[in-house]
Amino acid sequence: MEDLPFIPSLRRRGKRGGCEFMIRASLQQKPYLVKHRFFPFSEYLKEQFPYKVHKIPLHAGFTCPNRDGRVGVGGCTYCINESFSPNVKETHITIKEQIEKGKAFHKKRCGAEKFIAYFQSFTNTYADVETLRSCYEEALADKDIVGISIGTRPDCVTDDILSLIDSYTKKYHVWIEYGLQSIHDETLKRINRGHDYKIFLDAIDRTKKTCIRICVHVILGLHGETREDMMETADAVAGLGIHGVKLHHLYVAKNTALAEEYFRGKIQTLDMHAYIRLAADFLERIPPNITVQRLVGDTHGDFLISPIWKASKAEITAGITKELERRGSYQGALCNMAKSVVNNDSSEILAGSRRLQPA
Numbered sequence: 001m002e003d004l005p006f007i008p009s010l011r012r013r014g015k016r017g018g019c020e021f022m023i024r025a026s027l028q029q030k031p032y033l034v035k036h037r038f039f040p041f042s043e044y045l046k047e048q049f050p051y052k053v054h055k056i057p058l059h060a061g062f063t064c065p066n067r068d069g070r071v072g073v074g075g076c077t078y079c080i081n082e083s084f085s086p087n088v089k090e091t092h093i094t095i096k097e098q099i100e101k102g103k104a105f106h107k108k109r110c111g112a113e114k115f116i117a118y119f120q121s122f123t124n125t126y127a128d129v130e131t132l133r134s135c136y137e138e139a140l141a142d143k144d145i146v147g148i149s150i151g152t153r154p155d156c157v158t159d160d161i162l163s164l165i166d167s168y169t170k171k172y173h174v175w176i177e178y179g180l181q182s183i184h185d186e187t188l189k190r191i192n193r194g195h196d197y198k199i200f201l202d203a204i205d206r207t208k209k210t211c212i213r214i215c216v217h218v219i220l221g222l223h224g225e226t227r228e229d230m231m232e233t234a235d236a237v238a239g240l241g242i243h244g245v246k247l248h249h250l251y252v253a254k255n256t257a258l259a260e261e262y263f264r265g266k267i268q269t270l271d272m273h274a275y276i277r278l279a280a281d282f283l284e285r286i287p288p289n290i291t292v293q294r295l296v297g298d299t300h301g302d303f304l305i306s307p308i309w310k311a312s313k314a315e316i317t318a319g320i321t322k323e324l325e326r327r328g329s330y331q332g333a334l335c336n337m338a339k340s341v342v343n344n345d346s347s348e349i350l351a352g353s354r355r356l357q358p359a
């Protein structure tokens with residue numbers, strides 16, 4: 001082991017077990033870990049494809065069972081899709097046209113050559129299998145689409161739907177993105193998610209029997225959660241055997257239930273430096289082979305009420321890298337897979353899974 005890189009945080013903090021060997025091996029094989037200190041999705045895409053690939057966000061016209069009364073009304077307390085998914089207003093544009101527009105934009109902006117169709121807005125498995133097939137295949141029909149990524153709720157995926165999505169894995173790069181936000185049921189109730197952690201674990205369990213890659217969304221800074229609560233979510237995510245995460249900071253947007261709570265003085269948002277530290281804490285706890293698709297929430301238009309950070313996404317991401325550097329640390333430095341599996345009673349999930357090889 002003499003030739004392997006020295007990782008101060010492992011020595012300083014003591015080993016929690018699990019990922020030390022993986023980090024040392026990753027640092028040798030993946031130079032970008034030295035540069036970024038985490039595994040960015042852009043680097044993941046470079047590993048997967050010989051050409052530049054970019055995601056195109058799409059709105060297929062679905063709604064959400066947590067809004068139309070099937071599961072709940074009003075939706076998650078923080079949710080206003082127009083704030084994080086600007087294409088919501090493009091309901092009159094077909095999927096084919098949205099793809100044409102997205103391709104032209106990303107080709108010009110960053111020289112992307114191929115694309116992943118990202119069904120982003122609302123709940124993109126909320127329809128019967130035939131309707132879903134026709135939406136997904138309208139996107140896949142484009143010759144430059146090499147993959148598909150489907151954002152949804154964990155209570156909205158039947159086995160038939162998973163089997164349809166799995167059928168695309170033979171030819172395409174396929175992801176499903178599940179909103180989890182927190183493993184704590186009390187928090188999920190407080191933010192009106194309309195599902196509990198057990199339902200999420202069930203969706204993960206069933207998805208892992210397929211070849212679909214799994215990305216999990218988490219929010220840091222949810223009101224009522226302590227740092228320990230958030231780190232319990234990190235430990236749990238670390239043990240799921242998934243392939244990607246998206247981290248968001250809690251923000252308050254106009255026209256949401258959260259905004260009402262905010263103006264009544266019931267909740268606070270994080271300052272940027274506190275978020276940077278929490279995001280670094282989270283990354284230290286998840287394995288280095290989980291790709292990080294997002295490190296900060298995003299708002300469009302004039303929806304944002306709080307926090308106002310006056311820093312770009314790139315600056316916040318650089319701040320997280322700097323914080324890991326300051327600690328002499330990396331993604332996975334404090335990962336303890338054994339602990340997280342036991343805590344969340346998901347050992348069966350891991351044991352029974354037909355995992356894709358880590359990227």
Ligand code: SF4
Nearest residue numbers: 064066075076079122
């Ligand atoms: S599940 Fe998604 S689309 Fe539905 S209310 Fe919650 S955040 Fe909004």
